[in-house]
Amino acid sequence: MRETTLCFPMREGRDGETEVLLIEKRRGLGEGWYNGPGGKLEAGETPRECAVRETHEEVGLEVEPSALEKAGELTFLLDGEGHTFCHVYRTRSVAGEPTASEEAYPEWVAIDEVPYEQMWDDDHLWLPGVLEGETVVGKFRFEGGQPLDEAEFVGHDLEWGVSFAADRK
Numbered sequence: 272m273r274e275t276t277l278c279f280p281m282r283e284g285r286d287g288e289t290e291v292l293l294i295e296k297r298r299g300l301g302e303g304w305y306n307g308p309g310g311k312l313e314a315g316e317t318p319r320e321c322a323v324r325e326t327h328e329e330v331g332l333e334v335e336p337s338a339l340e341k342a343g344e345l346t347f348l349l350d351g352e353g354h355t356f357c358h359v360y361r362t363r364s365v366a367g368e369p370t371a372s373e374e375a376y377p378e379w380v381a382i383d384e385v386p387y388e389q390m391w392d393d394d395h396l397w398l399p400g401v402l403e404g405e406t407v408v409g410k411f412r413f414e415g416g417q418p419l420d421e422a423e424f425v426g427h428d429l430e431w432g433v434s435f436a437a438d439r440k
């Protein structure tokens with residue numbers, strides 16, 4: 272199973288509302304959809320290191336590794352087999368201005384204006400809670416063969432309020 276990360280940088284917007292940095296993905300899995308910065312772990316890398324690297328590579332933001340708060344662990348199954356295990360982080364420790372890359376267009380979005388209809392079908396089930404500060408373990412079942420972003424979302428299990436306190440990797 273592939274191991275991946277998602278990182279959700281957050282800040283206070285001009286009118287005091289909470290904003291999250293999303294990317295519009297320009298290539299690869301989930302192309303044309305919104306998501307957080309993130310991607311696959313490289314050899315020898317911890318999930319936290321991967322989240323920092325991917326956020327920098329995709330949108331040019333510097334996030335502080337120790338200020339990444341683990342918010343979720345998501346398992347995506349395709350036709351009954353583990354396809355992707357994703358570590359989800361959020362952070363308020365963000366430096367720099369987001370810039371577009373070959374991979375992604377970045378955009379700060381108010382958390383009550385997140386475009387769930389232009390995201391993976393599972394996102395609306397877990398991302399609102401994650402953006403409100405909750406923690407979650409989720410399992411999401413897709414069917415219909417590769418690639419994952421053309422398969423059908425058929426079911427899920429969620430467990431909220433999970434502790435990741437011991438997870439410093």
Ligand SMILES: CNc1ncnc2c1ncn2[C@@H]1O[C@H](COP(=O)(O)OP(=O)(O)OP(=O)(O)O)[C@@H](O)[C@H]1O
Pocket residue numbers: 273275276277298299300301306308309310311347355357391392393394419
């Ligand atoms: C099935 N439902 C899903 N819901 C929400 N997010 C999902 C997801 N499935 C995959 N993701 C995330 O999408 C990112 C890109 O995936 P990723 O494997 O990196 O694909 P990509 O083709 O871009 O590869 P590169 O990393 O560029 O090599 C990565 O953070 C991964 O966790």
